[in-house]
Amino acid sequence: MLKEFEIEPLLKDKTPHQTKAVVAMSGGVDSSVAAALLHNLGYQVIGVTLQLYGTDGNANARKGACCAGQDIYDAKRVAESVGFPHYILNYEEIFKKEVIEDFASTYMRGETPIPCVRCNQTVKFRDLLQVIKNLGADVLVTGHYVRRLEKNGEVKLCRSIDKSKDQSYFLFATTQEQLKLLRFPLGGFYKSDIRKLAKYFSLQISEKPDSQDICFVSESYSKTIAKLAPQSVQKGKIVDVNGKVLGEHSGIVNFTVGQRKGLGIAHNEPLYVIKINTENNEVIVGPINVLMQKKILIKELNWLEQPKEGMEVTVKLRSSHAGSLATIHSTDEKNKACVILNDDYFGISPGQACVAYKDEQVIGGGWICS
Incomplete structure (x- = not known):
């Protein structure tokens, strides 16, 4: 069956047996299959899982999240069953500073954050690439659905074959230096292929659902941000684009640009959130054309x-x-x-x-x- 799932060699100047690959394992199907596939192809695989939150009791992992306690256990189980070493690294402080606090501060600037990009940009790539150097490894492998193409010494980041799972948007901040060490073996496959491989390798997580949304948000976004930034739930005014007061809001945390429902005001035409003015604690609304x-x-x-x-x-x-x-x-x-x-x-x-x-x-x- 493995002949159906050929991948490009991780390194052109080394055989699989000569290549040491650190695989970032989230405990999900994708990264587990990436690790198992490389191991079966003869690569020296080392699994690494990051403990990002939860041990201090302040973050309750939501069902369907990644990098939670159960996910770390699943990653460890996969490594043991396949037969390669696995390490758990505690990155809670770094994750809190670089991702969680940035998530809250971005909202408090009236913006809509994407913590997954920040996490890839800092914790997963910047810091993990240093780990592979410390371990004397050749490459860092992830289960992302993107393709890495190399020609004449130039490295390009491209969309996955499976457009429904493509994650290239979340990796735009990856640098050329990082791309030289990164490998994405799943980018040439469809999700259905990866599920088949998981069953072929008899991985216990073959039927595990995909992770959804933001991993550290255990409740609603607004409740999470309210805990991180209490000032986000202070009452304020809802005004139109001309500054006319139309009503009162119960906290800017409950609004995002483009929102129409849940404004709590009556008007003769549909109104949308145009801007969140955090300095004045105001939500500015207006017609769709704005x-x-x-x-x-x-x-x-x-x-x-x-x-x-x-x-x-x-x-x-x-x-x-x-x-x-x-x-x-x-x-x-x-x-x-x-x-x-x-x-x-x-x-x-x-x-x-x-x-x-x-x-x-x-x-x-x-x-x-x-």
Whole structure:
């Protein structure tokens, strides 16, 4: 059966038996299959699982999350049954600072955060890549559904074959230096293939559901943020785009840009959240046309391939976005760029990522300012 699931060699100048691969194991099906597949192909596999939260009792893992107590146990079980070493690393303090606190502070700036990108950018890649160096390993392997293509010394990050599972949007902040050491063996397969492999390897987690949403959010987003930032539940005003007071809100934590339902005010036309003014603790609402825009300013740029002025690309403005045609332009501000969409787009949210693609290849992107 394994002949149906051929992958590119992890290293071109070493055989599998000569290659030491650290596999980041979340306890889910994907990373477990990646580890088992490489082990069966003869690679020197070392499993590593990060303890990110929960041991202090302040975070209750939600069902369907990853990196929780049960997931660590599952990863350990897989390693033992397949037959490779496995280590658990406590990264709670780093995760709290880099991801959880950033999640709360982003909301308190009136933005909509994507903690999964921050986690990949810092904890999983930046810090784990240092771990593989300490272990004397050659590569870091993950179960992400993306493809890494290398040609003439250049490394490209591309969408997964399985578009329904593609995770390239969440990896836009990956650097060229990191890509040189990263490997994504599942990018050329469909999720159904991975389930088949899990059963073939007799992994106990073959039927385990996929992780959903944000791993450390055990309740609703608003309740989680309220615990992290109590000021987010202070009462304030709901105003229209002209500053007219329309009502009162019970905390900015309950609102996101583009929201229509649950505003708690009556009006003669549908109103949407246009902006969250955290300085004045105000929620600004307006008609749908105010939320339609073509021009986007992005910051903290990460280009895997430097775009030319006016380069035509397809951009994704949220993970579920199918993509919009656009052009990329430079600005006078350092580490910022302007993206001009061909057509108006509804509800562009500061704090989300704008990721640019050239066909299947990830060019790079940045965080939406406005």
